Amino acid sequence: MNRFSPASLPALALAALTACAPAWATDGPHPVDKRAYNLPPSAELNYSIQAKQSGLDVKGQGLVKWTQSKTSYSVTSETRAMLLGKILEATSEGAVDAYGLAPDRFVEKRLRREPSTTTFNREQNKITFTQSAESYPLQGGEQDRTSITWQFVAIARANAAKMKPGSEWNFFVAGQRDAEQWTFKVVGREKIRTPQGETEALHLFRAPPPDDQGQKLDIWLAPKMEWYPVRLKFTDPDGDYIEQTLDSLKKTN
Numbered sequence: 001m002n003r004f005s006p007a008s009l010p011a012l013a014l015a016a017l018t019a020c021a022p023a024w025a026t027d028g029p030h031p032v033d034k035r036a037y038n039l040p041p042s043a044e045l046n047y048s049i050q051a052k053q054s055g056l057d058v059k060g061q062g063l064v065k066w067t068q069s070k071t072s073y074s075v076t077s078e079t080r081a082m083l084l085g086k087i088l089e090a091t092s093e094g095a096v097d098a099y100g101l102a103p104d105r106f107v108e109k110r111l112r113r114e115p116s117t118t119t120f121n122r123e124q125n126k127i128t129f130t131q132s133a134e135s136y137p138l139q140g141g142e143q144d145r146t147s148i149t150w151q152f153v154a155i156a157r158a159n160a161a162k163m164k165p166g167s168e169w170n171f172f173v174a175g176q177r178d179a180e181q182w183t184f185k186v187v188g189r190e191k192i193r194t195p196q197g198e199t200e201a202l203h204l205f206r207a208p209p210p211d212d213q214g215q216k217l218d219i220w221l222a223p224k225m226e227w228y229p230v231r232l233k234f235t236d237p238d239g240d241y242i243e244q245t246l247d248s249l250k251k252t253n
Helices: 147-158
Strands: 043-053 056-068 072-081 085-097 100-110 116-121 126-129 135-137 168-174 179-194 197-206 216-222 228-235 241-251
Touching: 043 228, 072 147, 100 147, 147 168, 147 216, 147 228, 179 216, 179 228, 179 241, 197 228
Parallel strands: none
Antiparallel strands: 043 056, 043 241, 056 072, 072 085, 085 100, 100 116, 116 126, 126 135, 168 179, 179 197, 197 216, 216 228, 228 241
């Protein structure tokens, strides 16, 4: 029997990034700057997944459906692993406002677990969770662990000249049980090889705070491919990793 833990294998849009950093105070501020953004075209993206977990090599497939209009968006993703089948489903949906993506609801369903729902209640100006009693004020610009990738894509498309090595980009991101600030640092441009050929990609790196031993995250966005994510890598403190590489994509609008 494969000893791989399905809870650790992510779908594309960061739904399974389970860093355990302490949450911010529920009544504390988390300001997010308004930045220019340009949403990418709607698309379906297929990814191959390779991972090492507990010394075992694991392979799988991921499918992401990104849909946007001038006023709304949705991202749905699912991950399948060999021998286990579908192990993760995640959905983020909401509106588009002055900050970019404005999630209303983030739902995640893992193998053999009940789904979790994170709600961005715009009437009460509050983020709440079915998996905990935590709550956070909505101040504008907050994301969930699936929407954050696409929010960064939209910002990168509109701010390409500002994506300089060493620059940092802050977001307030909600997961299944709490929320925290994420800081992405631009590493630089690199060549990434995919089944569609070699392409130049912008390498972003997100590390947990110094006092946290959670996952690290690397994302590569391809400017010549509408800035879609062509590769992601999740690395655990013990050296285990999960890597996703774009196999194919189809624009749907």
